Amino acid sequence: MLDKADFKFIFDNHFEEVRRYIFYRCGDEETASDLAQEVFMRVWEKRTKLTLDYIKPLLYKIAGDCVVSDYRKKTVQIGFAQNMKLESENISPQDQLQYEELKQQYAKALEQLSESQRTTFLMSRNDELKYNEIAERLNISVKAVEKRITETLRVLRSKLL
The missing domain is CATH 1.10.10.10 (Winged helix-like DNA-binding domain superfamily/Winged helix DNA-binding domain)
Known part of the structure; x- marks a missing residue:
């Protein structure tokens, strides 16, 4: 179980490297910062079930999942926007x-x-x-x-x- 001090330690020591990893995967600094925050929000929400033993691999696993989820979401949004544009041209x-x-x-x-x-x-x-x-x-x-x-x-x- 992680307490506030453990979480602060994890955040201070791993936030930048997680953000850089996400930036490497998505190529957008703003998205990387947002998703890195999302990673640490998920860790905070699950803090009662976590220990410091395997936290670094877990951070990267969550970060990878967040990148994939964000990519899927943006793909759907772009497809919807393109579909709406095509429909609006046919009005x-x-x-x-x-x-x-x-x-x-x-x-x-x-x-x-x-x-x-x-x-x-x-x-x-x-x-x-x-x-x-x-x-x-x-x-x-x-x-x-x-x-x-x-x-x-x-x-x-x-x-x-």
């Missing part, structure tokens, strides 16, 4: 016009909502907050958040459909 002027009209109707419908409904809805949809996070920020119950969102969706459906 007809009529579809574009319909989209703009719908966007205007949506904006008008949002303006007609009460301030509390609009705030709650936008926190949920735009900020991607969970209901309990919204409730905490607005100092209301989770049930109140659910009720506001349900009512907002009902109003938006009726106005947009």
